[in-house]
Amino acid sequence: MTDLETTERATSDRGTNNRDIVLKARDLRKYYPIKGGVLQRQVGEVKAVDGVSFDLYKGETLGIVGESGCGKSTLGRVLMRLEEPTDGTVEFDGVQMYEQSGSAMRKMRRDIQIVFQDPYTSLNPRRTVGEIVGEPFNIHPDVVPKKGRRKAVQELLELVGLNPEHINRYPHQFSGGQRQRIGIARGIALNPKVLICDEPVSALDVSVQAQVVNLMEKLQRELGLAYIFIAHDLSVVRHISDRVGVMYLGRLVEIGDEDEIYSRPTHPYTQALLSAVPVPDPTLRGKRDQITLSGDVPSPANPPDGCHFHTRCWKVQDVCRTDTPELEVHQDGDGGHLSRCHFAEVRQVIETQDVSGRGKDSLFAGQGERDNSDAVAAGAAGDGDVQSGPDTRAPSGG
Amino acid sequence: MxxxxxxxxxxxxxxxxxxxxxxxxxxxxxxxxxxxxxxxxxxxxxxxxxxxxxxxxxxxxSLTADAWRSLRKNPLFWISSVLIVGLLAIAIFPGLFTDQNPDYGDLGRARIDPNSTHWFGTDRQGYDVYTRTIYGARASILVGVLGATGTLLLGSFLGLVAGYLGGWVDTLISRIGDIFFAIPLLMAGIILLSATRSMDTLLGVPLQGYFGTIFQLVLVLVLFGWPAIMRLMRSSVIQVKPNDYVQAARALGASPLRIIRRHVMPNALAPAIVVTTINLGVYISVEATLSFLGIGLVPPAISWGVMINDSLVFLRSGTTLHALFFPALFLSICVLAFIMLGDAVRDAFDPKSRDR
Structure with a gap:
């Protein structure tokens, strides 16, 4: 059974196939050559993305999580065709992306855009905000006539919550969160169907993270965007995502609806990840079922045979070392979803709580009740180095 | 902020x-x-x-405005600017500063010490040293400015191409640059200039006469000066290229030309500009050195180097040293001014050196 069939079967199981697929990735691979020796011959390859398949529906948010170096960002860049894949296909709106070239590819880029992780390197320091946000219109001149461009840029700035009068300012005059909004404004300028967000909030201060995430949700409602939200922050991903894919060493190990992944994970790696999310409740200290993985992530240049996770898995058996498990439907107690494990079964772990139903105001206003909302707002879950307080990376002086 | x-x-x-x-x-x-x-x-x-x-x-x-702001506070910048503006005025309008003919030599007034009619005295040919110093500024500064500009153009273009395209183009340009880099500027100048000495034209460009000799010198400076700028430009292009804003432009479908012109070049050019400003002073002194050696500018061109060369004979006799002293003084001031300007510009473009 191929990945494609499994995915389609699974989605039809869930009854979600009544929505249109906007982006269909099949068996994407990106290997980077390792060169060595005097003659710079290829001595190996880093398998950054190693056979990833998924569907993205119109207007939904697909979260991609995984630890550093698992290939999340490479996946985003391959989907953007900033890097050519080693193998695999991406079908965008029924058109094969990697077969396009020249003007056809340029036209396609209008519909798929990217927001980068670091707002300090994603904006050209020598261009004004107006030039940065207006550049898409210059590259695709037929979208907005020349006379309307300035107004269009100002509308975009307003849409992302910036003062339209700041159009002549330079990026270094803005804070990190404002810069990220500029990046988002550039991303949505051409009214794309898909926005790939490569860790869009990881570099931001916690309170600003919440603002940007809420902005992205607002834009999704207003513009009908589909997001591929790449992040390592499980709480933020849960907050924004409809479906979630978990990556490990270049492969998707589990993918399903937000509830399926967070409440009924069947893959041991997902369970371990979720158990590491800090719970802001001191009374639960020591009572949680915390899974501590030993060892490091194996090198993607030399991934283990069979299941990639077998070197760190507590369920490991001989079959895991030889046979690669397929991404197939496993029962999770309430239906089933795709998981790449020979011994997939549900294990209840204390995880983040979904507060997305409470409305965005509760993110800041939720002081009265028990502060569960901070689990999301504080976003620091699973990411110990996020600091609260003023953004230390904001440029000093002026 | x-x-x-x-x-x-x-x-x-x-x-x-x-x-x-x-x-x-x-x-x-x-x-x-x-x-x-x-x-x-x-x-x-x-x-x-x-x-x-x-x-x-x-x-x-903008960053440029920031640089200008810190430049304005730098006294070094003002001193060098005043000097350079003065020297440029001398170079462009020498007639404003003297009414004498620099080519008028009268043996009857040879080797006169500085006095009220001949401020800097006269040399052994009876030329007025002051007038010739004033007229010599043009050739010296012309060589410096043209040499530095030509080096910047050629070097930054090749550096941009090498850094942006990478691969075999980069290897080719870098190795050619290494070859030129390995030849000392002075030696190359001596060899090339003594070869062109007897040539009348090169590729249709006249090599003799006032502008011909200047062209020869500029050619040498550009030919053997570009690798330094090329390396600098190449490394800063390589530094700028992986930035997310370049990737974002690619993701938008921008053409390579547009990416280079609007994103890569403006962000990679600052170091090359700084070095070019310093090069200005260096090239003026190289011109003087080559002219001093007798292979740079030759009469009828007047330059400080030519004048220093002319007055060498006095060095041992110890007389008429003023004919050596004044052109050397102007040369030093000019080189100092350009190098000071280069320093000030470098400080302004380097945010780390800003004290605030």
Whole structure:
């Protein structure tokens, strides 16, 4: 059974196939050559993305999580065709992306855009905000006539919550969160169907993270965007995502609806990840079922045979070392979803709580009740180095 | 920073709105082939000047405006600017500073010490040293400016190509650069200039006469000076290229030419400009060195180097040293001024050296 069939079967199981697929990735691979020796011959390859398949529906948010170096960002860049894949296909709106070239590819880029992780390197320091946000219109001149461009840029700035009068300012005059909004404004300028967000909030201060995430949700409602939200922050991903894919060493190990992944994970790696999310409740200290993985992530240049996770898995058996498990439907107690494990079964772990139903105001206003909302707002879950307080990376002086 | 953002300082937004329309327009034809520094400056002439004007109110300020701001506070910059403006005036309008003919030699007034009619005295040919020093500025500065500009153009273009394209193009350009880099400038100058000494034209360009000899020198300076700028440009292009804003432009479908012109070049050019400013002074002294050795500029061209060469004979006799002293003094002041300017510009473009 191929990945494609499994995915389609699974989605039809869930009854979600009544929505249109906007982006269909099949068996994407990106290997980077390792060169060595005097003659710079290829001595190996880093398998950054190693056979990833998924569907993205119109207007939904697909979260991609995984630890550093698992290939999340490479996946985003391959989907953007900033890097050519080693193998695999991406079908965008029924058109094969990697077969396009020249003007056809340029036209396609209008519909798929990217927001980068670091707002300090994603904006050209020598261009004004107006030039940065207006550049898409210059590259695709037929979208907005020349006379309307300035107004269009100002509308975009307003849409992302910036003062339209700041159009002549330079990026270094803005804070990190404002810069990220500029990046988002550039991303949505051409009214794309898909926005790939490569860790869009990881570099931001916690309170600003919440603002940007809420902005992205607002834009999704207003513009009908589909997001591929790449992040390592499980709480933020849960907050924004409809479906979630978990990556490990270049492969998707589990993918399903937000509830399926967070409440009924069947893959041991997902369970371990979720158990590491800090719970802001001191009374639960020591009572949680915390899974501590030993060892490091194996090198993607030399991934283990069979299941990639077998070197760190507590369920490991001989079959895991030889046979690669397929991404197939496993029962999770309430239906089933795709998981790449020979011994997939549900294990209840204390995880983040979904507060997305409470409305965005509760993110800041939720002081009265028990502060569960901070689990999301504080976003620091699973990411110990996020600091609260003023953004230390904001440029000093002026 | 944040304070400034929050304060509504847009005192005159409308005025700036008009100005800044230009950069939003699509590529203006003819921008591509121009001098890189100029094309960058030209794209945002009004915005940068508007930024400077708006400086005090704390609104839009580009990096260039920031650099200008810190430059203004630097006394080194003002001293060197005054000197350079003065020297440029001398070079362009020598007639304003003297009414005598630099080519008029009268043996009857040879070797006169400085006095009220001949401020710097006269040399052994009876030339007025002051007049010739004034007229010598033109050749010296012309060689320095043309040499430095030519080096910047050739070096930054090749560096841009090598850094952006990479691969075998990079290897080829870098290795050729290494070859030229390995030849000492003076030795190359001596060899090349003694070879062209007897040639009348090179590729249709006359090599003799006033501009011909200057052209010879500039050719040598550019030919053996570009690898330094090329390496500098290449490394800063390689540094700029992986930045997310370049990737974002690629993701938008921007053409490589557009990416280079609007994103890579403006951000990679600053180090090359700084080194070029310093090169100006260096090239003026190289011109003097080569002329001193008798292979640089030759009469009828007048330059400080030629004058120093002429007055060498006095060095041992110990008389008429003024004929040696004054051109050497002007040469030193000129080189010092350009190198000081280069230092000031470097400090201004390097945010780390700014004390604030």
């Amino acid at each position: 944040t304070e400034r953002n929050q304060t509504p300082h847009d005192a005159n937004p409308d005025e700036r709105l008009e100005h800044d329309d230009a950069p939003l327009h699509d590529n203006k034809p003819g921008e591509g082939g121009e001098l890189p520094t100029e094309s960058h400056e030209k794209q945002t002439p009004t915005s940068s000047s508007a930024a400077i004007a708006a400086d005090d109110t704390g609104t839009a300020r």
